Amino acid sequence: MAVEDEAVGEIGVLSRIEALCAEKGLRMTEPRRVIARVLSDSEDHPDAEELYDRVKAIDSSISMATIYRTMKLFEEMSIVSKRDFGDGRARYERKSGPEDHHHHMIDVQSGEVIEFYNQELEDLKKRIAHDLGFELVDHHLELFGVRLKKKH
Amino acid sequence: MVDHLRIEPHCPVTAACRQAVTRTYATLKGSGADERVAFEAAEIVYSWHHPEVPRKRVPFVIADWLP
Numbered sequence: 001m002a003v004e005d006e007a008v009g010e011i012g013v014l015s016r017i018e019a020l021c022a023e024k025g026l027r028m029t030e031p032r033r034v035i036a037r038v039l040s041d042s043e044d045h046p047d048a049e050e051l052y053d054r055v056k057a058i059d060s061s062i063s064m065a066t067i068y069r070t071m072k073l074f075e076e077m078s079i080v081s082k083r084d085f086g087d088g089r090a091r092y093e094r095k096s097g098p099e100d101h102h103h104h105m106i107d108v109q110s111g112e113v114i115e116f117y118n119q120e121l122e123d124l125k126k127r128i129a130h131d132l133g134f135e136l137v138d139h140h141l142e143l144f145g146v147r148l149k150k151k152h
Numbered sequence: 153m154v155d156h157l158r159i160e161p162h163c164p165v166t167a168a169c170r171q172a173v174t175r176t177y178a179t180l181k182g183s184g185a186d187e188r189v190a191f192e193a194a195e196i197v198y199s200w201h202h203p204e205v206p207r208k209r210v211p212f213v214i215a216d217w218l219p
Contacts, residue, residue, distance in 0.1 A: 048211065049188070052187075052188070056187075063187055063191070063218065063219060064187055064188060064191035064211070064215070064218075065191065065214070065215040065216075065217075065218035065219060066215075067215075068211045068212050068215035069215045069216065072212050072215070104180065104185075104193070106176055106193055106196075106197065107172075108172065108196070108197050108200035108201070109168070109172065109200075110168075110171075110172055110175070111171060111172030111173060111174070111175030111176040111179070111197055112175065112179075113175075113176060113179040113180055113183070113193075115183065140189060142189070142193055142196075144193075144196055144197070144200070
């Protein structure tokens with residue numbers, strides 16, 4: 001971290017953003033402190049998802065919602081400058097292992113989540129990967145839908 | 153205020169959209185899904201209920217509903 005990005009406070013060396021938070025009277029919770037430090041240490045301009053990855057490496061209990069709430073707060077308080085979060089979403093990996101492999105059917109109307117496993121689908125995915133010259137190592141699938149109306 | 157932070161609509165706790173969003177997130181997290189998978193699923197559910205809300209605003213809206 002650059003010297004000009006540090007400020008010495010009562011509790012020690014603060015990151016530039018922590019110092020700004022203190023200056024504006026923002027109460028510093030532990031998640032906010034972690035996010036502030038990660039942002040201060042960033043030499044690029046991370047979007048919310050990249051920020052989440054970096055924060056998670058320090059404190060895995062911090063959620064995506066906390067990231068967005070904190071970014072909104074920091075921006076409203078002019079602690080960080082405008083960032084372009086964009087519409088594109090980076091892809092990510094599931095954490096679950098092959099032993100509990102399943103997919104999700106999500107009812108967008110009610111939020112109900114149905115787990116399912118389909119061997120034909122598994123075989124098809126492997127075949128597609130193989131045909132494209134790959135060995136399938138991971139994937140995830142979420143299907144979103146509305147329930148079909150029952151016929152009387 | 154920064155445009156993408158303008159949040160609307162303000163759905164009450166009892167609204168179907170809010171319940172669907174929180175249920176999706178909680179169920180996926182409860183089943184061991186990755187945080188990002190659960191959060192993005194909640195975004196998609198919200199967008200289905202509120203297609204009028206620009207997609208880039210959605211995470212800021214649902215962030216106030218999720219832990």
